[in-house]
Amino acid sequence: MTRQALLATAVLLAAASPVLSETAPADVAFVDGAVAQSLTGTPGDAANGAKIMTSRPQGNCVACHQIAAMPDVPFQGTIAPPLDGVASRYEEAQLRGIVANAKMTFEGSFMPAFYKTTGFTRPGDAYTGKAAPENLPPILEAQQIEDVVAYLLTLKE
């Protein structure tokens, strides 16, 4: 192998490695709704989690949940239980399970499954109204789930 080819392979491997250690949506192991293993092995970034939770195209958790710890976020929804103190009610693994697919914890829940890619009726391509692409991505990526969980863990009573 030439030096250049070697280098290229190394770069490829490096780029691919975070993906390799990620748990794919179909492989997530739920036990009573909880997911013990981190989806990425990389600790979550709570500050980024907070951003994801308030951004419309991403988590938009505040569409349904109130979070008193985020007083600057206007128009928080009244659909679901407030998330304050949620880390005192649930373990990390339970929270990861709820964010990845709440229906595994709360049967028939109105809460969308954020880390799921199959089993939908007429899935679309985000909010375009058009059919979903063949490789429909989950609503949140693995690391984004970890970031959200990291933020939720700050919500202690």
Add this chain to the structure above:
Amino acid sequence: MRSHIKTLATTALCLALSGMAYADPAEDALDIETEAGSMSIVTSAPAAAHLDGALTTVYSGWLFRDPDTRDMERDDFDNPAMVYVDLGLDKWNEPMGKNGESCASCHNGPESMKGLRATTPRVSADGKLQIMEDLINGCVTERMGLEAWGLTSGDMKNMLALIAVQSRGEVVNVAIDGPAAEFYAKGKEIYYTRYGQLEMSCANCHEDNAGNYIRADHLSQGQVSGFPVYRLKDAALVTAQQRFVGCVRDTRAETFKAGSEEFKALELYVASRGNGLGIEGVGVRH
């Protein structure tokens, strides 16, 4: 400015936190000032028996809008949709058919359409499900020899508005039995199907959560008695079919098309959920 935004945010939060009482439909009555005098519109009624207790009372979407928006609908002078009603009337009188026919040359004044809006969608003698758009296009194509109007074209929407206004104050009474039964069943199935990547049905938002806030949106029962409505956000008339497209798209789903068999059946079903509510003619929403 900054403190203004803060105040707004705090207000929103307080409103949100004050919870259910505020979230309920407004206690308000809709009397519309029209050229012909004041007209009362029924905006809440006991739910029809066929809803089987899924709802106890049905409410117009008007009761879920803020006071300013509600006021715009109280007076035709302030209702932006009335401009389109006037455009619809111009079209009604225009000799546009292959042989110079106008709507008026067969039907006289638009008041001949009184009552129609309250009983559509309905099933034709030959068993076809027809929304108002189909009835209009029936005349446009078969009797006037023209190309069908686009389902969401300006001409179509203006005509829908003109015809709806003729039934103002009439009580919705859409038939669901006999030949309508199969379409009712199909529409009902669609209403309760959880579509899209968000896996949400009409019922999840408009039955289970009517009165709640989904972000800034105060969820109504998703009734169509006010349609077509002037939507302030779009600065345009919006038909029930268009609204269905928007709501299904918001579930991250592949939508059905306006005028599709699916959405026609859905409109019959949704309209029948509002049996007992008054036709608003042209509602105002935001």
